Amino acid sequence: MKVLMFGWEFPPHISGGLGTACFGLTKELSKLDVEITFVVPKLKGELSDAPVRLVGAKDILNSGKIDNTQNHVANTASSHLLKYIKINSSLRPYQNVEEYKNYVETIKGEDGSLQVKQNKSNLIDFSGDYGPDLMSEVVRYSWAGRELAQKEQFDVIHAHEWMTFLAGIEAKKISNKPLVVHIHATEFDRSGENPNRDIYHLEKYGMEMADKVIAVSKRTKNIIVHKYNIDPDKIEVVYNAVEKDDLSQITQLGRARASREKIVLFLGRITMQKGPEYFLEAASNVLTQMPDVRFVMAGSGDMARKMVEKMATLRMVDRFHFTGFLKAPERERLFAMSDLYIMPSVSEPFGITPLEAMKHGIPVIVSKQSGIAEILDNVVKVDFWDVPKLSQSIIDILNRPHLTDSMRENNRRTLESISWEHSACHVIDLYNQVIRL
Amino acid sequence: MNPILCFYFQVHQPFRLNREFTFFEIGSQTPERYEDEDENRLIMKKIAKNCYLPMNALLLSLLKKSEGKFKISFSISGMALEQFSLYAPEVLTSFQELVATGQVEILAETYYHSLASIYSPQEFFEQVNLHREAIKKYFNVFPTTFRNTELIYNNNIASMAQHLGFDLILAEGTDKNLLGQSPNFLYRPEGCGRIKLLTKNFNFSDDIAFRFSNKNWSEYPLTSQKYLTWLENTSRMKKADVINLFMDYETFGEHQNITTGIFDFFEEFIFTVSKSGKWDFKTPAEVAKLLEVKGTLSTPETSSWADSERDLSAWTGNTMQQAATEFVYSLEKLAKNSHDPKLIHLWRKLLSSDHTYYLSTKGSSDGDVHHYFSPYASPHDAFIIYSNILNDFKITLENQ
Numbered sequence: 004m005k006v007l008m009f010g011w012e013f014p015p016h017i018s019g020g021l022g023t024a025c026f027g028l029t030k031e032l033s034k035l036d037v038e039i040t041f042v043v044p045k046l047k048g049e050l051s052d053a054p055v056r057l058v059g060a061k062d063i064l065n066s067g068k069i070d071n072t073q074n075h076v077a078n079t080a081s082s083h084l085l086k087y088i089k090i091n092s093s094l095r096p097y098q099n100v101e102e103y104k105n106y107v108e109t110i111k112g113e114d115g116s117l118q119v120k121q122n123k124s125n126l127i128d129f130s131g132d133y134g135p136d137l138m139s140e141v142v143r144y145s146w147a148g149r150e151l152a153q154k155e156q157f158d159v160i161h162a163h164e165w166m167t168f169l170a171g172i173e174a175k176k177i178s179n180k181p182l183v184v185h186i187h188a189t190e191f192d193r194s195g196e197n198p199n200r201d202i203y204h205l206e207k208y209g210m211e212m213a214d215k216v217i218a219v220s221k222r223t224k225n226i227i228v229h230k231y232n233i234d235p236d237k238i239e240v241v242y243n244a245v246e247k248d249d250l251s252q253i254t255q256l257g258r259a260r261a262s263r264e265k266i267v268l269f270l271g272r273i274t275m276q277k278g279p280e281y282f283l284e285a286a287s288n289v290l291t292q293m294p295d296v297r298f299v300m301a302g303s304g305d306m307a308r309k310m311v312e313k314m315a316t317l318r319m320v321d322r323f324h325f326t327g328f329l330k331a332p333e334r335e336r337l338f339a340m341s342d343l344y345i346m347p348s349v350s351e352p353f354g355i356t357p358l359e360a361m362k363h364g365i366p367v368i369v370s371k372q373s374g375i376a377e378i379l380d381n382v383v384k385v386d387f388w389d390v391p392k393l394s395q396s397i398i399d400i401l402n403r404p405h406l407t408d409s410m411r412e413n414n415r416r417t418l419e420s421i422s423w424e425h426s427a428c429h430v431i432d433l434y435n436q437v438i439r440l
Numbered sequence: 441m442n443p444i445l446c447f448y449f450q451v452h453q454p455f456r457l458n459r460e461f462t463f464f465e466i467g468s469q470t471p472e473r474y475e476d477e478d479e480n481r482l483i484m485k486k487i488a489k490n491c492y493l494p495m496n497a498l499l500l501s502l503l504k505k506s507e508g509k510f511k512i513s514f515s516i517s518g519m520a521l522e523q524f525s526l527y528a529p530e531v532l533t534s535f536q537e538l539v540a541t542g543q544v545e546i547l548a549e550t551y552y553h554s555l556a557s558i559y560s561p562q563e564f565f566e567q568v569n570l571h572r573e574a575i576k577k578y579f580n581v582f583p584t585t586f587r588n589t590e591l592i593y594n595n596n597i598a599s600m601a602q603h604l605g606f607d608l609i610l611a612e613g614t615d616k617n618l619l620g621q622s623p624n625f626l627y628r629p630e631g632c633g634r635i636k637l638l639t640k641n642f643n644f645s646d647d648i649a650f651r652f653s654n655k656n657w658s659e660y661p662l663t664s665q666k667y668l669t670w671l672e673n674t675s676r677m678k679k680a681d682v683i684n685l686f687m688d689y690e691t692f693g694e695h696q697n698i699t700t701g702i703f704d705f706f707e708e709f710i711f712t713v714s715k716s717g718k719w720d721f722k723t724p725a726e727v728a729k730l731l732e733v734k735g736t737l738s739t740p741e742t743s744s745w746a747d748s749e750r751d752l753s754a755w756t757g758n759t760m761q762q763a764a765t766e767f768v769y770s771l772e773k774l775a776k777n778s779h780d781p782k783l784i785h786l787w788r789k790l791l792s793s794d795h796t797y798y799l800s801t802k803g804s805s806d807g808d809v810h811h812y813f814s815p816y817a818s819p820h821d822a823f824i825i826y827s828n829i830l831n832d833f834k835i836t837l838e839n840q
Contacts, residue, residue, distance in 0.1 A: 299463065311820045315763035321831055325824050326463040336464065 004434060005038045005085070007157035007174060009148070009167035011096050012043050013081065014331060020355045021096040021187055024219075024243050025163060031427035033083040037434075040155050041084045042170075044092035044144060086155075090147045094140055094166050097272065100199060102305065103137040137166075138201050145169035152177035159183060159434045165190075165202060168209030175212070181437035184213040187243075189226050192350040193276055207231045214437040217241050217430070219353040220374025239433055242378055244423040245358035265296045265401050268341040268365075270334065271348075271356055273304035278347035278370065278387045283310060285345070287317045288394035289401075296322065296401060301337055303328040338363040342407075343400055347387050348373050357382075361418055366410040368396050378421065381413035442720045443624075443675045444682040445713065446638065446727050448587070448610065449689035451535075452517040452553050453487070454794035456480055456815050461828050469836040471786055474829045479815065484527040491693035496534040498703055502710050503541045510710060511543045511721040514689070515587050518551030518574050519792060532578065539579045545723035546575055548583035548606065554791040555755060557588050557597050558742070559769045567788070568604055584608065585724045589793050591640065591686070591745040592752065593617070595738060598629030598637065606635055608728040610686065612745040613639035617737055624680030626731040630738035636728045637737060640686040640745065644671065649687040653700035661701075664709035672718065681731050682722075686745070746797075747806040754810070755796040760823040765796055767830055774837040783837060790830065798822040 010025040029039050081087045093107055134140030148170030157178070162171030163185045175182040190198035190206060210216050210231060216238045218224040224238045267289075269282045279300065286298040300310060300323070307325070314323045329337060338344075344360035344367045351373035358375070360367050369376050370387040383396045400406055458476045465473065503510050516535065524532040538544045550556055551571035556564035568586070575583055586606040588597055593611035601609045613623030621627075623639040647667065651657045659666070674680055688695065696702040713719050722730065746754035756762055768790055775787035798814040799822050800807070816822035 308818075308820045311823060312759050315759040315823070318763055318766070320763045320767045320827050321834060324463045324466065324828070324831070327824070333464070 004036070004159070004431070004438075005040070005157040006032070006434070007040050007042070007151065007155055007160045007180075009042050009160075009162040009170050009174075011163060012045070020243070020353070021164060023246070023355055024187060027244055027246055027423040028426060028430065030083050031423040032430065033085075034424075035427055035431060037427075037431065038085040039083075040086040040088065040151075040157060041081070042088045042090060042147065042151060044094040045089040046091065046093060088151070090144065092140060092144050092147075093134070094137075094144055096164065096166075097193075097274075098137065099193065099305075100137050100202075103140070104135075107135060138205075141166050141169055141205070145173045148173035149177055152180075158438055161185060161430075161434075162209070162213075163187065165206045165209060168205060168212075172209065172212050181214040181440060182212065183215045183217060183433060183437060184209045185217040185219075186210070186223055186227060186352070187219055188276075188352045189223065189230070191226055191230055192223075192352050195275060195349065203231075207233075210237075213237075214440060215239060215433055217433065219243050221377055222372075222374045223352040239429070241426050241429045241433075242374070242421070243353045243355050244421045244426050245355055245362065245418070247362070247418070247422065250362060265293075265342040266340055267296060267298050267343045267345060267397060267401070268301065268337065268360070269299070269345055269347075270301040270329075270337065270360075271346070273300065273302050273307040273310055275306060276349055276351070277304075278349045279304075279306055279310050280313060281347040281387055281390055281393065282345055283313050283317060283319075283323070284390045285347070285393040285397060286319060286323055288390065289397050290319060290322055292398055293401065294322075298323045299326060299337065299341070300324070301326040301329050301334070334359075335363075338365065341365055343368070343397060345393070345397070346370060346373065346375075347385070347393060349387050351375070358418065358421065361414040364411050364415070366400050366407050366414070368393065368400070379417055381410065381417075441730075442718055443680050444722045444727055444730070445671075445719050446682050446684045446722055446724055447512040448547065448684070448686045448724060449512065449514050450587075450687070451492075451514055451520050451689045453480070453484060453520045453523050454553070454792050455519060455523070455789050456483070457795070457825055457829055459816065459821075459825055461825055461832070463828060466828055466831045467835055468832060469839060471783070471833065471836060474786070474833070475789075476815075480523060481527045484523050484531075487690060487694050488528040488531045490698070491690050492528070492531045493534060494698070494703065495689070495692040496531075496538060498707060500534070500538055500541070502707065503538065503543050506543075506710075506714060506721075508543060509714065509721060511545070511723045511726065512538075513545035513547055513585070513723045513725075514538075515547035515549050516575075517549060517553040518571055519553055519789070521574055521578060536579060539581065543723075545585065545725050546579050546581050546583055547585045547587050547610075547724070548572055548575065549587050550589055552788045552791050553589050553793055554788070555589060555592065555752075555765070555793055555796075556791065557592060557600065558752070559765065560772060561600065563772060563788075563791075564600065565604065585610065585728070590754070592742060593739060593744070594742040595630050595740055597742075598632050598635060598739075602629075602632045602635035608636050608638065608724055610684075610724065611637060611639050611739070612743050612750050613642050613684070614743045614750045616741060616743050616750070617739045619737075621735065621737070622678055622680065624674070624678065624683055625734035626681065626727060627735055627737045628733045630736050636733060638682070638684050638724055638727060639737075640684050642745070642750075644674075644683060645685050645687050648685070648702075648706075649691045649695070652691075652696050652702055652705070662705065664705055664712050667709060668712055668716070681734070682727050747802065747809070749806075753802075754800060754806075755793055758799065758801050758819075760799045760801075760819065761796045764799060764823060764826055764830070767827075768795075771830070771834055771837060774834070778837055778840045780840065783840070786833065787837075790833065795822075795826050799826070 011021040013022050013026040134143050152174035160171050160174045160182045162168050164187055171182050190202045210233050218238050218240050221240055224240050227233050228235050271277045273279050344365050346354055346357050346369045348370045353374035357367040357369050368383040371384045372387050376384050385393045455475050456479055550567040552567050556567055585608040586601040587610040591612045598609050623641045627637040629637045652662055742752050743750055775784050799819045800810045801819050
């Protein structure tokens, strides 16, 4: 079976769950003999951290024409894919309209044109500059769908996240092949009760035009049914999972700790959706009773500055630390140093990071308003707004090693039952269903 | 007697921190990693080349040619003196040559260019004494005029300066200080019986220090003739006893690049003034001895020469600045109880006003100035780095 998949760059290049999910899913799909032509947006001239080395590829001409490239990739990250195609685009995951505008400002050349400096890269380009705003770039990206549908062979189209939906729809129109759209988050998760109308309509349109919709949790499915009016029978819940091939390396890392002080960790995008302010408030409460604990907020995002200021206002300068965005090795190092992981998300469609924490044997506290709460038993779950309960739970866990030990054991068992392999099988069933329709 | 022109130039360089000091280094107890030596060295050499050396040379020649009539003053922070020794000893030599003419007064300040006058009077006294020792050591003079960090001033500070034995203190000529009176006279601070007060004429000072090369300024370009005419009008109409031209020394060649013509302007100005015979150049100490005290000024609320507010907000205006200041001063006991001179010295360097200056989140033109001086990408980055280093320092102190 061949799949044309519109996705997002794999770790370590990407920031966040989207790339991780794409990597995990495609890896297992390809083990099950699914051949994936994987399409990502990438800026011309942008360096890739993931060592994608092209074997036998031709350089692409980049003015208006698509050169039919044979992008056979030879590297550990993408070698499971049949093809890895990069589309010259300024789309990035998780950007809202405002962030996209700022991003585009930073990549403008001196003459005001949106071009990163030339580099020997293997990008498919098509005419026109990057869209000055998010919507027009999404539309521009959809032309890639049109072009690729004409050139590539596939049985089904799989589009991850709303920004790729138009491309998926174009591909479907040209090829007449079925379309599966994959909802990793909805606009309501990202923007609370103030969804961007254009994005909402695009999400809805994508789900209506698709043959099947994948939601990463029941929680997400509920939102889709009630806020987007999609028929529940069309929606399939396929949970995300976590990469487990590196488990042996983690046990070797051990518990590297420089100080005796306990470390409580928040790791994720520092944005409204993730509830960072609740973490800070809980930290402030905990410190009044346990002054020797350190709290760490790792990541970056549109609320980072505000959180730094809030930390100052709460006078936690000697107990609360910001690391900025961390790449994988430092993330792993931080997990190895931590005693407790908190995910106080306001609205989390799934939430892969707690699973990463669990791999390190760290107890977790997750918000009830998350998809992952559905599949975790024996884990402390707290309403995101319930700071007193969150604070108390932190104190309890840090003070009771027995509690921690049993949590660690439970988590280990839970991890065994969660795998990308399960998710991949589920997705393949779905592919078969839509192909037969 | 002619009206007086009184020059005071401020010389300071902070020890900039290592921006690579990440969270992961907290607990490593590595004070040797707190400062960015390479950057400090580079900047010192650059400013020496653009400003200190050429302007010192110009001043030396003007002083010598003036037959003893041209007078100026400097205040040089302990931080600057240390960096001269480390990175550009020829600069120290050139300042010593200036002082040797006998026409250059050296003022006193806090050695570490800090806000200790506000947060720790005990520390303030110690820093001023350390500075006086350094000045004695390098210039063989004993300062009698005091200027606090960034001209931070209030009645209490004047009082402390008098207690320390100074005859004169300098301040910014803000409306808050003057309350309608003119900066162009000698005053007495409220509550003080002996020490006197000179206030900066910020209009005339900033014409040179800030506006000189601004093409959008209605008076651009500033010529020495034009400037002198303004000074004379003021003297004539409002009857000035002294016009106090106080500014950052880096005005000459650094903030105002040589291509703006600032050196030529200054040389011509001094020459024209000397030729006119209508003005006398005096050092601040001389002014205090020569003039009558015109009246008393009271400044209960602190003023400074920084930002448009000319108060403490450049260092304490936002929550990050307040939190960082509280944290660093909270380490005073720990640092001093270590009895380790290196650690105490390090703690004091972390008190330099610059560190909190970089945390300011002010916008518009004040923000531009903060940003110009800051080696950091943003005030929040500055806060995180400063906090990382303070945390490691605290752990270092606790493990003594």
